[in-house]
Amino acid sequence: MQNYKVSIAYDGSSFYGFQKQRSRPTVQGKIEEVLDLLIKDYELNYSGRTDAGVHAKEQVLNILTDIKITEKLISSIDKLLGNSISVNSFNQISNDFHARYSAKERTYVYSTMDNQKKLPYLLNSTHQHNSSLDLEKLNEISQLFLGKNDFSSFAKVEKNKNPEREIFKSVWKKNSNIFTYTITGNSFLRNMVRNLVGVQLAFNDNKLTLKEIKSQLDKPDGNRLNYIAPANGLTLWKVKY
Numbered sequence: 001m002q003n004y005k006v007s008i009a010y011d012g013s014s015f016y017g018f019q020k021q022r023s024r025p026t027v028q029g030k031i032e033e034v035l036d037l038l039i040k041d042y043e044l045n046y047s048g049r050t051d052a053g054v055h056a057k058e059q060v061l062n063i064l065t066d067i068k069i070t071e072k073l074i075s076s077i078d079k080l081l082g083n084s085i086s087v088n089s090f091n092q093i094s095n096d097f098h099a100r101y102s103a104k105e106r107t108y109v110y111s112t113m114d115n116q117k118k119l120p121y122l123l124n125s126t127h128q129h130n131s132s133l134d135l136e137k138l139n140e141i142s143q144l145f146l147g148k149n150d151f152s153s154f155a156k157v158e159k160n161k162n163p164e165r166e167i168f169k170s171v172w173k174k175n176s177n178i179f180t181y182t183i184t185g186n187s188f189l190r191n192m193v194r195n196l197v198g199v200q201l202a203f204n205d206n207k208l209t210l211k212e213i214k215s216q217l218d219k220p221d222g223n224r225l226n227y228i229a230p231a232n233g234l235t236l237w238k239v240k241y
Helices: 027-038 071-080 135-145 192-204 210-218
Strands: 002-010 042-046 055-065 085-093 105-113 147-150 164-175 178-185 234-240
Touching: 027 042, 027 055, 027 071, 027 085, 071 085, 105 192, 135 164, 135 178, 135 192, 135 210, 164 192, 178 192, 192 210, 192 234
Parallel strands: 055 234
Antiparallel strands: 002 055, 002 085, 042 055, 105 178, 105 234, 147 164, 164 178
């Protein structure tokens, strides 16, 4: 079999997440529908699952198949995927490459606006927050998450799964009316990025204190800080190998 690395982008607005579900439109479901038509016999892997409404600038797949994937075939796949999913690039790669297990870093970007100005044309990809945002305050809290930590208070942790993750970058920036949060880590737990964003927005709004957040990082007590930012502001930005 030959192995192909494929980078795709998608608008998650019309999908119930990435992972295939029965009777609901998902990104994986649409991809497999097209591959079943054009390739039939294949194995599909992906770098990670995204929640319903979450977008991707670069989601990475690998496809193992006996069929040679050409530019012409990729062009056909791209057309059949429709307007919400597109193929960024593809290349043949060694058979030991796995989109998920070979990944070293993943970067997510969260975009939000505060209540100073409404920009309706960005609502599919940018969260409209209901209060003012303080960039300095947001970056005060974002630095707490750097390094290796137990994030069990900031995610939905599956039973017997190690909740420790390493964060390499955690920073907020402002460009005009848009606040963007960039986070890079070795991997992320379920709902972890949206939970971290939600906690930071809650800190901005004085709903949580620095002490409360830090204590759940230093000594998680099993009580999740259940502040989840809306999905529409989140984009899987890049996967590094």
